Amino acid sequence: MSNDQSTTNYRWVGKRTPRPDGVDKVTGRARYGDDMSVPGMLHCKILRSPHAHARIVSIDLSKAKALKGVKAVLTCAEIPDHPLSEPPYAPIINDMHDISRNVMAREKVLYDGHAVAAVAATSERIARAALKLIDVEYEVLPHVLDPLEAAQPGAPILNEDQFTFGDETEPKVPSNLFRSITGKRGDLEAGFAEADLIIEREFISEPVHQGYIEPLACIATTSEDGCVELWTTTQGHFVIRALCAKLLNMELAKIRVTASEIGGGFGGKNTIYGEPVAIRLSQMTGRPVRMVMTRTEVFRASGPTVGSRSKIKMGAKKDGTITAAEVDTWYQAGAFKGAPVGRAVETYFSSYKIANVRATCYDVCVNRPKVAAYRAPGAPMAAFAAEGAINELADRLGIDPIDFRLKNAVGEGDESLMGSKYGQIGLVEVLEKVKSHPHYAAPLGPNQGRGFALGYWMHGGGLSSVSAHLLDDGTVTVATGNPDIGGSRSSMRVMAAEELGIDIELIKPIVADTGSMGYSHLTAGSRTTFATGWAVVNAVREIIDKLRALAAKKWGISVDDVIWESGQAVPKKAGQDRIKPLSLKELAGMATKMGGAIAGHSEINAGGVGAAFSAQLVDVEVDPETGFVTPTRYTVVQDVGRAISPDYVEGQMQGGAVQGIGWALNEAYIYDAEGRLQNTGFLDYRMPVASDVPMIDTVLVEVPNPNHPYGVRGVGEPCLVPAPAAVANAVENAIGRTMSWLPLSPPKILQAIEELKLAAE
C-alpha cells in the first residue's frame, strides 16, 4: 500500500480517518432494507415464471384470494401499462413500457423468474402458501439465451412489438436486435494496409451478478390521500421515487422515499423491482407492505450485467504503432432492450491514439433477466476483448506491454470514440508507475504467469443536493441525498472539515430522505464523491460566508475584510491585529442571536468530469492437474485524481480487482436446456471469497481533476474495467496460449492444457 501524496497541505483530505458508519455496519446495528417493521404490516411474496419463455394464457387468483390471511393478490392488471417509448430513446433504461413488464409480466413471461403475480398476507408463511394456490396456464415458447443466436433471423422473438431501431426496410420484422451504436474515425482499410501485424480474435464473456450481500427489500405505506412512504435499499432514493411515480402515474411529491443502509449495490440497486408491487399492494389493502426478495429471487429476477460476444481485428506496425482496430460486439440485454452499448464503444480503444478505428456494439434481447448496471456497466467485457487483443499484438511484436501502451497512449485534448474529450489525465503517469513497480520485475515460479491490462472510465457528474447546518455548539450536520455505499459519508465529512477548518468528529454526515432534500442522482457512476462532494464544498462555503458576515457585523468592519482561516474568522487588514479571531464554535454560539440558524445549501448539476485510468498487474499460478487458477499477487495502479479518504479509495480498488477475479475465473449463470437458471445461490454461483484472493496492493496516482475543487475523479468503477482482462492475460502467460472465453474455470483451463499437449506432440 503506497500513496503518492500531492504536495498540498491538507489537514483532512488524504488522511486515513475512521468511517462514520463502519462499526454499525460490521456489528449489524445499521438498519438495512428488511430491518424495519411497521405496525399492521403485511408481507408480500411474488410468484415467478418457471419458464424461460411462455405466453400467459390465464391466471386464476380465486383460490389464493380465498386463503385466510391473504389481503390482496395482484397481477399486471394492477400495474399501469405504458406505451412504447419513441426514438431517440434517450432514457431506454427508464423505459416504462419495459419496466412495467419487467416488474410484472403482461402478455408473456420472458425469463425464468419473471414476476407474474404477487400476494400480500398477514405472514410470510401465508403469502408463500398463497403463491402455490395461484393457477397460471402457460403456453411454452422456444427460448434463446445467446445474443448472437438471438440476433439471427428466425430466432425466437421475445418482444413482438420491438423492431430494430434505424431499420428503414418495409415491412418491418420484429427483432431481438434493438439497435447498435458505432463509433469510428479514419480509414480502416488504409489502416490495416499500413499494419505489419494483424490479429483477429473472438472473445466471449458471460453475464455475472453484482452479488451484493443484501437482497432487495422494501416497505411501502400508503395514506388515504394517496401519499406513499417507501423504505428501501437503493443506490438512489430520488431515482426510485421518479421510477415509481412514473410507473404508477403518481405525482413525485406524493412519494417520500427513505433509503435504508445498503448492503452493496454495484449498480444492481439503481432500478425498481418489488417497490411498485409493494406500493400497489399497500394501496389495495390500506396497510403497510413489506417485500423482501430471497437470494434465489435476486439471481433469477434481478439484473446481472450483460454477457458479450466480440469479434475484434487489430493491426500494428513493428514499432508498436497501432494502425487500425475494429470490433463488433453483441451484448445480451436480457428480456428487455437497454444493454450499455454506448459505454462499450466508449471503452473499446479509448486509452489509445488509433488513427483508423471502428467499434460497433449491438443491443440484443435474450430470455434472461433484464440486465442492470454493474460497476462500469458495459466496460469490463469491452476491455477484456480490446486489452486481450492489444496484449497479443504486443506479445507477437515482441514489445513490452507497457511500452506498447505508452507508445499509443492518449493525452490531453484527445477524444474517445464517443467524443469524450480528455482534459488533464494521468494515463502516462499510471503506466510509468506500473513499469517501475517491483511487482513488474518480480520473478515468476513454475506454472505461474503475469498479466497486465489497462482500463478507462469516464465517471458521472450531474445532479446532487446538499444542506449543511451549523449547530449552536459548533458541530455541523451535512445532509446529502446519496446513500452511502463505499464510504461517501466519510468523504463528505472530510471535505466539509477541510473547508471549515474543524475536526472531522464535529461533523455528522446524514443521508436525508426525498422529502427533505433536493434531487440527488444515484450513488453510482463513480459520481458521489465528485458531484455530491462538490455540492458539500459549495454548501459549507456558504456557511463560511455567513460566519464571515457575522464576524464582520460583530467587529463593525466590512465582510470583505474578514477571511476564514483554520476554522476561524480573522480580520484581514493590517492594523486590526488587536481584534481577536472568532472561532467557528464562538460564532456558532452567537449565530442564532444575530439572525436565523446558519445553513448552507447547494443544488448542482456537476459537469467537468475527468477520465480515470486503472492499470493492473496480476500473477496467477495454474494447477496443471486440476486447471485451478490461484491469483498469487495483484497490484492496482490508478489515477484517482485526489484521494479524499485513501482507505476507501483503496477499498474500492481492491474490491474492483476482487470482482474482476470472479468474472475472470468463476462466475457465470448456468441454464438448463429449458432455460431455467440452475445456480441460484452462492454455493453454486461461485464468487471469490477472502481465501480465493491475494492481498491486493494499491498504488494511488494523484493527477487532480482540475474541474473539481479537490481534484476528485471517480474511483469506484475504473478498477473493475481491466481486471478480467488482466487475470485472463496472466492465465494466458501461465499456460502459454490465448484464452478468450470467460470464466476461465478449471474445465476450460484443463481443456486448453490438453490441446497444448496435443499440439506439442
Add this chain to the structure above:
Amino acid sequence: MSNDQSTTNYRWVGKRTPRPDGVDKVTGRARYGDDMSVPGMLHCKILRSPHAHARIVSIDLSKAKALKGVKAVLTCAEIPDHPLSEPPYAPIINDMHDISRNVMAREKVLYDGHAVAAVAATSERIARAALKLIDVEYEVLPHVLDPLEAAQPGAPILNEDQFTFGDETEPKVPSNLFRSITGKRGDLEAGFAEADLIIEREFISEPVHQGYIEPLACIATTSEDGCVELWTTTQGHFVIRALCAKLLNMELAKIRVTASEIGGGFGGKNTIYGEPVAIRLSQMTGRPVRMVMTRTEVFRASGPTVGSRSKIKMGAKKDGTITAAEVDTWYQAGAFKGAPVGRAVETYFSSYKIANVRATCYDVCVNRPKVAAYRAPGAPMAAFAAEGAINELADRLGIDPIDFRLKNAVGEGDESLMGSKYGQIGLVEVLEKVKSHPHYAAPLGPNQGRGFALGYWMHGGGLSSVSAHLLDDGTVTVATGNPDIGGSRSSMRVMAAEELGIDIELIKPIVADTGSMGYSHLTAGSRTTFATGWAVVNAVREIIDKLRALAAKKWGISVDDVIWESGQAVPKKAGQDRIKPLSLKELAGMATKMGGAIAGHSEINAGGVGAAFSAQLVDVEVDPETGFVTPTRYTVVQDVGRAISPDYVEGQMQGGAVQGIGWALNEAYIYDAEGRLQNTGFLDYRMPVASDVPMIDTVLVEVPNPNHPYGVRGVGEPCLVPAPAAVANAVENAIGRTMSWLPLSPPKILQAIEELKLAAE
C-alpha cells in the same frame, strides 16, 4: 360560524381546504410515538416515588439486575449532574441542574411519581416485574402543596440549594420562593385616591393538565460511535435534541431526532422526561430502547400548568376610567423553579390603559410535578383574576362590561407591563364585534347567566427553517422542522400555493428530522404559522426567483423583465406579447437541464410578532339542585391577523374555549393527606367531552399583522386566556354572587347557593 373576509383577493389564503394529514390521523394510520418498533428493541419502565417528599437513603438494584430478560437498570448515577445555573437565569426552563433531577431524582424525591430508577428489558412485562424488585429506602419528609404556604418561612424546603433570587440578606436561608417579577408604572397611592370605587379580591386556580390524548413515548438507538437516533412525540424535535445533548453532555450533531406524529401537546411536550433515560439505557445496552408512559405516569410525573393564588385590588372612577390596579400572585412551579411569572405580569392588565399599576408574581416550589407550559402559559390564571376584578368593577359601577373595556382599551403605541409595544392591533374591533353579536343581546332563561372576558396574548416568533423543493413534474415538497399539531401542514401548504400560484394539491408539506433541516423552534407559543410560515414564504420566493431567471435565460431577456403571475413566468415589458408565458410545470421540467435542482431555503429569526386579543361570551345554566353547570352557548371573537386556513383557526378557537370550560368547571389535581395524587386517569380527572360543551361559535376578526407577509397573528393561545374567566363570570351571573376559586365544581356551586340562601334569610 362567520368569517370577516378581508378584501384581498387570495386564491388559497382564507379558503377552507382539506387537512393533508387529516384522514391518516382519524383512521389511525398516522404513526405516533409508540407506533414505531425497531429490531432488537428493549422496553423501558420507570420506577416512581410513592412519596410526595422523601430523602433517598439507598437503592438496591441487584435483584432487578438479576432478573432474566433485564438488560440494564439505571438510577441518577447514570444521568449527568449539572451545577446550579447562575443569575440572570434567562433560560430557567432549560436549567440542567433541575432537569437532571426531574428526569431522575438524585438526593430526594420531590413529588409523588418522581422517577427514581429505570429498567430496560426484553419485554414490558419483564420490565414491570423488575421495577418491583428494586428496593428503595426512603426517609419520608413533610411536604407542601400550596404556593402561599410553601413561600412562608418554616415551610418544608424542597431544594436546599435554592435561595430567593435577589435576596441580598446574609446568611441566606434556603427557600421555596425562588423569585418574583414585578411590572409597574405610575403612582398607585394617587391612583387609588382618584378612584370612586375600589375592590379587593382573592382568586385561586388549580394546576390542570394539558390532557393530550397521546402519552409521552419514544425510541432511542445508539451507535458504537456514540451517535443517537431518537423517535419521539414532541412539539419540537430540535429542542429535544438540544435538551438531551445538554443533559447528557453530548454534541448536538450526534443526536438525530425524528418527530413522530403528535397526539396533542398544548405545551406539555416541549421538554424531556423519558427521552434521556431511553438514550442512556440504549447506550448501556447497545440496543434500541422504547419508553412509553402510561396515562397514570403522565398525570403523576409530567408537568401540568401552574396553580395560582392572586390578591388583586383595582380602583375606577364612576365614568369607568380605571385609575389604579395592583396584584400579587403566587404561582406554584411544582418541584423545581420555573413558573411562567413573567407571562403573568405581561398578561395582567395589558388590554387596558391604566396609569397607576403594579403586578407581582412569585415563583414558588411545591411538592408537585414540575410545571410545564400549557397553552398561553401563565396567562389564563392571571386573566381569571384580572378579568374577574374588572367584571366586578363594571358591574358595581353599572357600566356595560364591553363599554367599560372600550373606555380603557389599549391602542397602537401603548405598552404592556413587561414592555411589549403594540403595533396595529384589533382590540377595539374585537370588542365592537362582540357588542354587535346577536349572542350579546339574546335573552337568558331561569338559572342562566352570561359571562364575558377578554384575553391578550403576544405570540412567539424566533427561529424557523424551511427547505422547499420543486420537483420535475411541477409538484413541490415543503419541508419544515415543526411537528404539525394544529394544522400547520395545511397553513404551510396554503401559503406556498398562494405564492407559487399553483393548486395546493401539488404541494406536499413534510416534517423533516433534525439531521436534514436547520434549527426550528417549538410548535408552541402560537408561533408556527407566523414564523415557520414566514420562512415558507421566503423559501418559495427563492424558487420563484430561480424560475424567473430560468425563463429569462430561455427567452434571452433580463430577469428583471420577468414577473411571476398566477403560477407562470410572464415577460413584463410591452412588445413581448409574443413570448408565451412559461408555467411552473413547464419550467420545472426544464430546470434540471439548465442547472441544478430548484430549491428555496430560509432560516429565519422572526421578529415582528403581533398582539392578539380574544373576547369570549358564554352562557351557562346552573342546576340549583346539584350545582352542575351546563354551558349553553359560547362565542369566541378573536383578532387572528389573517386566517390562513380558517377551519383550523376556528378549531383552535373552539379548542381553547373547551379547555377553558374544563379549567373553569371541573379540572383539578386531587391529593391525599400524604401528597399522593388520587385522580390519575381520565375517569377521575374530569376533562370536558363533546357532550359537556355547546357548539362554540367563532368570529374571526382580521386586522392583519403588518410585519408578516400574510398578516398572521398567533391564534392557538389567545383563545384560552379569557375562557376560564368568562365561564366563571357566567356562573357568577347565573347564581348572583362572585366566584373566585376554580374549578367551579358542583360542591362549590351548591355551597355558594346555600350561602346566598342563608344571607337572604
